[in-house]
Amino acid sequence: MTDKIQTPQTVHADPLDALEAPASAVEETGGAEGIRLPGRMEAAKEKVQVWFEDRMYSGSKKERLLRFCVILLTLFFVKNVFAYIQTYLTVYLEQKVLYRIRHGVYAHVQSLPLSYFEKEKTGHIISRITNDVTQLRGAVVGAAASLIRNTLMTLIALVIVLSVSWKLSLLTLVVLPLNAALIGIVARKLRKRSFRTQEEMAHMTAVLEESVTGVRVVKAFNMGEFEAKRFDRANRKHMMQFLKMKLWGAVASPTSEMLGAAAVVIILWYGGNLVLDGAISPENLFLFVGAMVWVVTPVKNLSKLNNTIQESLASAERVFAIMDIPTEPLSAAGGGRPATFKEEIRIESVGFEYVPGKKVLDDMSFTAKPGEVVALVGPSGAGKTTLVDLIPRFYDVTEGRILFDGVDTKELDLKSLRNLCEDG
DSSP states (O other): OOOOOOOOOOOOOTTTTTHSOOGSSSOOOOOOOOOOOHHHHHHHHHHHHHHHHHHOOOOOOHHHHHHHHHHHHHHHHHHHHHHHHHHHHHHHHHHHHHHHHHHHHHHHHEEEEEHHEEEEOOHHHHHHIIHHHHHHHHHHHHHHHHHHHHHHHHHHHHHHHHBBBBHHHHHHHHHHHHHHHHHHHHHHHHHHHHHHHHHHHHHHHHHHHHHHHHHHHHHHHTTHHHHHHHHHHHHHHHHHHHHHHHHHHHHHHHHHHHHHHHHHHHHHHHHHHHTTTTSOHHHHHHHHHHHHHHHHHHHHHHHHHHHHHHHHHHHHHHHHHHHHHHOOOOOOOOOOGGGOSSEEEEEEEEEEEEETTTTEEEEEEEEOOTTOOOOOOOOOTTSHHHHHHHHHTTSSSSEEEEETTTEEEBBBBBHHHHHHHHHO
């Protein structure tokens, strides 16, 4: 008895057949266990699917191919147009916000009492208005847009995985606490390092400002080499702090990606066993794994975004530390009286201390009338400049009082008092 040998039949698949057969015409394989949408949403989805298939799968194969090519090109064109608009609007809003913050900080600095400038180095103030405000750039507008975009991408991917298999979705929840713990640790370290980096930048700016403004003294005493070494030390400290900050920032993203990859491998192994047991269809497994791979990118971007936000928060602390300093009261309680100088300025038993217990002026008294020339004589450090600063209330006297035409300066409108001194 001769066995009949059956020759395998060769099937030539047409790639355009995929465009001819709508998804609804393909028989579903068993094992689907995803969460179904509510009735109305399912009905709406089916209507949209029918409308799409009627228009996309009609006509000949060449017409369908041309239609898909045109749609693909149109989608990329629209995508890039909106990407350009997004970039422009993001940069515009970002710079507009930074402009207003920088303007507000500078205006606030101008209204601070003179005692603040005596204690704070000029370079530190400049650094806060320039470097620290610029550092806020990443968290002003771009961070919000990136947060919304990546969060939506993550939610969409989670909806897909939940609709495919809730059992496999439970495995993805293992990654979330690990990522959250990692981001929390990095956030604390990164903000601390970023704050120190900005402090070192301020110190370096202060050294630079002092050496440039005092260049005559530096050259006169041949201190160029000393100043160069001094700047080099400040520059090196800033570099080291910056490197430490970036090293901590570089930890979160790859670690988060590795955790996501490990979750994908575990799901692929577990889901593969479910496919072999017939509990889930192969196409649903690949859809699930594809969604998991997709979700890795937005989660990774959110980790990078957290780094940017932490760096910006460290700068924000320094910027708003200035904004929290009380300004000079330009008007006394109740509005204050306008200052006049028609009769005399009288200094009555004035005493002053920069540091409690260390008197700079003690029991100073004299009178100055309009048109008179009063000379203050004394050695350097005797308090001549301090006394002149007390008259327009750059500082308040510790003892005694200063009167303009018989009115204490503390009762006068500060703005009118200084306008008077300027006019005089």
